[in-house]
Amino acid sequence: MTYQEKTDLSQKVISVIHTLQCEPDDWVDLARIGAPLAASGIQYKMLGFPKLRPFLEEFREILMFKEEAVEGKPPVAYVRPRDGYDKNVTGKPVRAKAPVQDAAHSHSPRTQNPSRKGERYPTEKSSLFSWAHIPYARIEELSELALEEKWYYGEPPAPGQEKYPILRNYLNHTFRRLVSEKKVRYETDPEHGEYAAFNTGLVDRKYENIYALFKQNTRELNFYWYLVAFVVNGEEMGGKTLVNLFNPLPERANYFENKIENMLYDTSTGELSCDYTHILTERTYRLPLDFLKEHCSEILEADIDEMYHRPLNKAKKDYFAALGEQIRNNPRILNRLKNRMKDAVDLAKKRVEWNYKTAIPMYFPTKKRGSLLLPLALADEDHVDLALVVERTSSGAYQGQTILTLDLAYNNSRLVARPDSDWLKTDLIPTADANDLDDNE
DSSP, rough: OOOOHHHHHHHHHHHHHHHSSSSTTTOOOOOGGGHHHHHTOGGGGGTOSSSHHHHHHHTTEEEEEEEEEEEEEEEEEEEEEOOOOOOOOSOOOOOOOOOOTTTTTTOOOOOOOOTTOOOSOOOOOOHHHHHOOOHHHHHHHHHBSSOOOOOSSSSSOOSOOOOOOHHHHEEEEEEEEHHTTOOOOOEEEEEEEEEEEEEEEEETTEEEEEHHHHHOOOOTOOOEEEEEEETTSSOOOOOOOOHOOOOOOOOOOOOTTOGGGGTTTOOOGEEEEEEEHHHHHGGGGGGGGGHHHHHHHGOOTTTTTHHHHSSSSSHHHHHHHHHHHHTTOOHHHHHHHHHHHHHHHHHHHHHHHHOOOGSOOOOOOTEEEEEEEEOOSSSSSBBBOOEEEEOTTSSSSSEEEEEEEHHHHHHHHHSSOOOOOOOOOOGOOOOOOOTTTTTOO
16 A cells, blocks of 8 residues: 555545544444445455454554453454544644534534634535534434334345445435535524534424534534534424524425426337447446346356456456447347347336336436436346436437446435335345445446
8 A cells, every 4th residue: 555545545534433433532343334434435355455454553643443352252343533633634643732612512603713624615516424524323313213214225234334325325415416406504693603404305203304403513624514413393402403593494405306207207108219239338237147147158258257246446347348348349249138128128118007106216416317217127027137217308208328226226216205116125125335326327
């Protein structure tokens, strides 16, 4: 690991640990760090570290470790940032400043700190979790406050795995949509300082809107804001603060843009055209492995299984880009794949004609527009493998633009509403590859 690589990674490592802390000085169980690191783009095994602890120990100049004995079990390891180090971590210590009263309990206005590095006002590219300090415990509290919903794929996450991948992704993209719609609100209390708030789009068991309430951060230089709580208007201290400061209350994100074509598939429009060549040659890594083996066996490399199940990194993308080019240059294989995909598209259209709920509305974060999702069963007609993204053109006809893996499809559709479908369910989707969550092109 070069000095520059280590410096770049240090920022992410500190940021991940900080999001898992409820208080700045909290110790974090190492078992909780692996999944958030992967979600931030750090694949420590790809960097040559078989286990998490040796990787983190590369950053001993900024991290502290401790172990606690547990009777009859291996000791539990914990980590936290060292005292006196700026969270931007350049590898050099920063002298600790005079103690500042905890922002969560302070009742005096915050004085401006010229060295503060966090964003006061986010841009459309800002990540929610980089814009504000949101302890991991708050995400868990939100999952319990909101109407009951499964926020992970497949089986319950094992210890150390991300427990709420769908919820974190939902909040981040909802935030970006609200920023683009200028619906993140700001108010100043003369006595207590600045506040920000937005509507999460989620509701509690009484179908009351849940809001995210933020306050100026007086301690953590990486963040201008910290999350006070997820609140319901008028309830408990946070909800009362929200009502006292914001009138009207923040609005929900709008994905439909008042267009019926973003909500329902009109089966009377006739043919559904698809960009089959793009799908089959440029999104090859999303195609089911059994589908590729059945129709492309003569050009597949022996290591296709190992490469297919890797995290989505540059090596994997390059591998499947080369395979896609081979498919493009082999008309016999390309036509074979096209014919099978056309059959799957025809079946999807029949399913929509039978039940309009088969077509699921979604929002494309990278393209900032609404689309519809149709189920594609490629390897086995009884098993949905992928989602086809379709959009209505100015002529009224539909165009199939690309394919999404089911986890990406669910993440994007969940921005609009919880999918009410017989084919796009968390129980039927395997654990998501964190590196693919934002790969929506």
